[in-house]
Amino acid sequence: MSQLTNEQLERYSRHIILEQVGGKGQKKILSAKVLIIGTGGLGAPAAMYLAAAGVGHIGLVDFDTVDLSNLQRQIIHLTNDVGKAKTQSGRETINAMNPDVQVHAYDEQVTAANIRDIIGDLDYDFIIDGTDNFPAKFLINDACVLMRKPFSHAGIIRFQGQTMTYVPDKSPCYRCVFPKMPPKDAVPTCRQAGVLGVMGGVIGTIQATEALKFVLGIGELLTGYLLTYDALTMTFRKIKIPRNRRCNICGEQPTITELFDYEQPTCSFGR
Amino acid sequence: MIVKVNGENFSAEKSLNIDELLAAVKADQPEYVTVQLNGEFVERADFPKTFLKDGDEIEFLYFMGGGQLVATDK
Amino acid sequence: MKSDAFLDITDVVCPITFVKTKVALEDLDDGQILELRLNDGEPVQNVPRSLKDEGHKVLTLEDNGDGTFTLWIEKAGLS
Numbered sequence: 460m461s462q463l464t465n466e467q468l469e470r471y472s473r474h475i476i477l478e479q480v481g482g483k484g485q486k487k488i489l490s491a492k493v494l495i496i497g498t499g500g501l502g503a504p505a506a507m508y509l510a511a512a513g514v515g516h517i518g519l520v521d522f523d524t525v526d527l528s529n530l531q532r533q534i535i536h537l538t539n540d541v542g543k544a545k546t547q548s549g550r551e552t553i554n555a556m557n558p559d560v561q562v563h564a565y566d567e568q569v570t571a572a573n574i575r576d577i578i579g580d581l582d583y584d585f586i587i588d589g590t591d592n593f594p595a596k597f598l599i600n601d602a603c604v605l606m607r608k609p610f611s612h613a614g615i616i617r618f619q620g621q622t623m624t625y626v627p628d629k630s631p632c633y634r635c636v637f638p639k640m641p642p643k644d645a646v647p648t649c650r651q652a653g654v655l656g657v658m659g660g661v662i663g664t665i666q667a668t669e670a671l672k673f674v675l676g677i678g679e680l681l682t683g684y685l686l687t688y689d690a691l692t693m694t695f696r697k698i699k700i701p702r703n704r705r706c707n708i709c710g711e712q713p714t715i716t717e718l719f720d721y722e723q724p725t726c727s728f729g730r
Numbered sequence: 731m732i733v734k735v736n737g738e739n740f741s742a743e744k745s746l747n748i749d750e751l752l753a754a755v756k757a758d759q760p761e762y763v764t765v766q767l768n769g770e771f772v773e774r775a776d777f778p779k780t781f782l783k784d785g786d787e788i789e790f791l792y793f794m795g796g797g798q799l800v801a802t803d804k
Numbered sequence: 805m806k807s808d809a810f811l812d813i814t815d816v817v818c819p820i821t822f823v824k825t826k827v828a829l830e831d832l833d834d835g836q837i838l839e840l841r842l843n844d845g846e847p848v849q850n851v852p853r854s855l856k857d858e859g860h861k862v863l864t865l866e867d868n869g870d871g872t873f874t875l876w877i878e879k880a881g882l883s
Contacts, residue, residue, distance in 0.1 A: 468820060472823045476822065476823060481826065482826065482827035482830050593793065593795045614793070615794065621794050636771075641762050698789050698791070699769055701769060701770060701771070
């Protein structure tokens with residue numbers, strides 16, 4: 460890509476000063492394409508930090524509209540955005556933050572029928588799973604494994620969070636750790652759907668960190684590790700996880716070779 | 731027998747198998763948890779016949795997806 | 805002294821002085837020389853030192869007598 464403008468040199472100066480980044484690294488970031496599936500508790504902070512960093516193309520996938528109950532943690536959306544499409548609200552915030560970023564909005568829910576097209580639309584470099592339900596999480600894993608795309612998986616609930624990074628051939632995938640989706644009839648009680656707002660900020664920003672490190676080619680990713688976080692005890696643990704030879708999608712004898720949709724949860728507290 | 735469960739010491743009078751350990755630590759949703767023993771995944775079918783010994787390190791990995799099944803209720 | 809590139813950073817303040825110089829050096833090959841015009845004060849106090857820390861060779865620093873200095877730097881292996 461062409462030279463950085465004076466304004467970009469100033470905007471990204473704190474990046475450029477870093478030995479592991481430099482002008483070269485910032486140009487990589489400006490050329491990068493990151494897809495964020497779900498602009499909720501995890502996706503919102505991830506998107507904002509990636510926009511601030513200057514990721515040139517950010518894809519936002521969300522079929523939902525902004526709800527008042529989202530505002531406690533989905534900081535990309537503001538009070539005046541209630542009722543607006545989340546991708547629209549997300550795009551507006553990002554545009555105001557950084558004109559170097561182009562937002563690509565996908566106003567839909569990921570399904571077996573569309574996820575390949577969405578990922579393939581710009582042939583995204585890295586995918587961030589910001590979803591809050593297991594059908595989507597398994598679908599995203601399967602799509603990324605089959606399409607050979609690196610991605611960050613994460614989940615948050617109450618005062619806990621966890622995340623891992625998948626890079627094709629170099630790490631376990633989500634199914635290595637969790638081979639099967641939990642039964643669809645396990646519906647949460649209201650108490651189980653609470654989450655401290657900041658949890659998304661901590662874990663979502665870690666996901667954005669992994670995306671930037673991948674784009675820059677620096678540091679060690681959370682490949683082969685599940686990072687868990689307990690906010691009450693302020694404990695981070697990095698649990699080493701092996702590739703599972705018996706994994707049904709990335710193991711030695713995979714049984715899953717195509718994408719399919721799981722049943723959706725029946726409780727609307729999913730968000 | 732003293733083993734490490736999720737990084738914390740746990741002691742038991744006799745050697746337990748994994749099912750018994752899950753019950754002893756009152757693990758949440760034991761039917762959905764993923765178990766690692768000394769870094770390797772243990773198949774669910776092997777839980778009753780996998781007996782622990784001194785110094786073993788066990789990790790219980792929970793689904794965490796938000797809104798659905800949840801991690802340990804602490 | 806001959807140089808392979810020239811950069812004037814008298815229009816910016818620290819740390820952008822260092823940032824612009826760093827980026828200009830990225831475009832040179834090892835061993836090439838950058839001629840830099842910089843202001844007295846913070847820039848001349850900080851930039852040569854920072855460039856040395858990055859591994860580049862500071863060849864000569866000349867006082868231009870008009871409140872600016874000229875610095876010749878040889879790019880060395882790191883970035």
